[in-house]
Amino acid sequence: MxxxxxxxxxxxxxxxxxxxxxxxxxxxxxxxxxxxxxFQTLFHVIDAEYSxxxxxxxxxxxxxxxxxxxxxxxLRELSEKYMxxxxxxxxxxxxxxxxxxxxxxxxxxxxxxxxxIRHVIAHEIHHVGQLSIWSRDLGMAxxxxxxxxxxxxxx
Amino acid sequence: MxxxxxxxxxxxxxxxxxxxxxxxxxxxxxxxxxxxxxFQTLFHVIDAEYSxxxxxxxxxxxxxxxxxxxxxxxLRELSEKYMxxxxxxxxxxxxxxxxxxxxxxxxxxxxxxxxxIRHVIAHEIHHVGQLSIWSRDLGMAxxxxxxxxxxxxxx
Numbered sequence: 001m002x003x004x005x006x007x008x009x010x011x012x013x014x015x016x017x018x019x020x021x022x023x024x025x026x027x028x029x030x031x032x033x034x035x036x037x038x039f040q041t042l043f044h045v046i047d048a049e050y051s052x053x054x055x056x057x058x059x060x061x062x063x064x065x066x067x068x069x070x071x072x073x074x075l076r077e078l079s080e081k082y083m084x085x086x087x088x089x090x091x092x093x094x095x096x097x098x099x100x101x102x103x104x105x106x107x108x109x110x111x112x113x114x115x116x117i118r119h120v121i122a123h124e125i126h127h128v129g130q131l132s133i134w135s136r137d138l139g140m141a142x143x144x145x146x147x148x149x150x151x152x153x154x155x
Numbered sequence: 156m157x158x159x160x161x162x163x164x165x166x167x168x169x170x171x172x173x174x175x176x177x178x179x180x181x182x183x184x185x186x187x188x189x190x191x192x193x194f195q196t197l198f199h200v201i202d203a204e205y206s207x208x209x210x211x212x213x214x215x216x217x218x219x220x221x222x223x224x225x226x227x228x229x230l231r232e233l234s235e236k237y238m239x240x241x242x243x244x245x246x247x248x249x250x251x252x253x254x255x256x257x258x259x260x261x262x263x264x265x266x267x268x269x270x271x272i273r274h275v276i277a278h279e280i281h282h283v284g285q286l287s288i289w290s291r292d293l294g295m296a297x298x299x300x301x302x303x304x305x306x307x308x309x310x
Contacts (some may be wrong), residue, residue, distance in 0.1 A: 006271055028292075063286040112309045118159055119303035125277050126301040131283020136188040141207075146281040148274035154267045 001117055002090045007148045008049075008124045009083050010116055012122045014144035015042060015131055016079060027072070034130040041131060043069055043078075045124045050082040052120045053106055056113045057089055093117075156272055157245045161304045163204075163279045164238055169299035170197060170286055171234060181293055182227070189285040191282045198224055198233075198288060200279045205237040206274045210259055211268045212244055248272075 019027060019038065027039045035044045043066055051063045069075055098114030111119075125146075132142040174182060174193065182194045190199045198221055206218045224230055253269030266274075280301075296297040 003269070004277070007273065007277060032298075033288040107304075111304050114158070115304055115308075115309045118162065118308075122162060122280050122301065122303045123161070124286040125280040126287070130283040130288050132281070133188040133285050133288040142188075146277065148277045149262075149266050149270055150264075154270045 001093065001095070001121070002087075003153050004085050004121045004148075005086065005090055006153050007151060008121065008128075010151050010153070011128055011144050011146070012045070012079060012124065015128065016072065018135070018140075019075070020144035022138075025028050026073070031134050031137075034127060034134075038131060038134060039072075039075070041127050042075060045076065045127050046079045048123055049086065049120050051106075052104075053086050053089060055102055056116050058102060061105070090151060141146070156248065156250070156276065158308050159243075159276045160241065160245055160305075161308050162306060163283075165308070166283055166299050166301070167197070167200070167234060167279065170283065171227065172233045173290070173298035174230070175297075186289050186292075187290075189282060193286065193289060194227075194230070195221070196282050197230060199263065201230065201234045201237060202281050203278055204241065204275050206261075207259075207271050208241050208244060210257055211271050213257060216260070229235050231308075 019042065022038070024046065028037045030036055031038070034041045047063050047066075051061045054061050054063075069078060075144065095114070098112065100113050101110045102113060102116070103110050104116075128146065135142050174197065177193070183192045185191055186193070189196045202218050202221075206216045209216050209218075218231065224233060250269070253267065253272075255268050256265045257268060257271070258265050261269075283301065287301065289296050
């Protein structure tokens with residue numbers, strides 16, 4: 001599973017860097033589908049990954065609120081901070097706890113840890129697929145290919 | 156890894172069913188981003204998954220050509236046929252061969268089997284993210300949520 005997170009983070013870093021080339025309007029404009037703007041969608045994937053993995057770790061959610069993140073720089077900083085914490089957890093994840101269940105306070109349901117981990121992976125890839133269309137709508141090529149192969153994840 | 160394929164297939168089946176409610180024009184119209192139309196994008200994910208997994212299985216590619224698939228019914232039939240074959244392979248996949256390398260004729264490169272399997276998973280999720288935007292562009296809600304949780308994959 002770790003490789004799929006490394007893929008997501010590699011791709012995310014390219015999108016975050018690309019955001020620096022956008023105007024505030026391009027970044028904040030409400031778009032068709034997804035969770036709103038490009039900025040908000042990227043915040044959402046970063047925030048969701050952290051919150052869900054905190055859940056798997058059986059820790060209380062302490063994610064920051066959207067209002068605290070004002071600039072692309074804030075977003076990158078948040079992403080890096082969360083990635084570091086998530087990576088430490090994922091490196092130690094052996095899969096033995098896949099079928100342990102955890103209660104998810106914001107949904108009021110119980111899910112398997114392995115299910116949540118896969119949910120988080122798919123969640124980011126799905127939203128990045130949406131970003132790829134929005135970048136084309138802005139007349140720009142996506143800043144990074146969606147290919148998992150060729151990203152040096154297995155070197 | 157099998158669960159992520161089951162997720163993709165569950166989601167794909169909903170999109171294929173949704174295609175039956177579209178007009179030929181909606182289905183075939185060239186869209187912004189992705190690989191062309193809704194029809195062609197769905198063909199592409201079905202075809203790519205099969206071809207890449209044949210590669211992992213060290214079998215020659217024998218995927219059908221796009222011209223042979225004329226209707227949504229053809230596409231569903233193809234998807235089901237390939238899923239069955241792919242599922243038999245994935246059920247038996249223990250991960251022991253993750254770091255075996257295979258030569259990929261259409262790219263002229265060599266990749267790890269585990270890398271290809273993850274590539275295929277991410278590939279479909281990415282394209283489905285694009286479909287979700289295109290459905291909104293058509294004024295329709297996506298026919299299936301992108302959530303991996305709550306799809307009964309762990310029951």
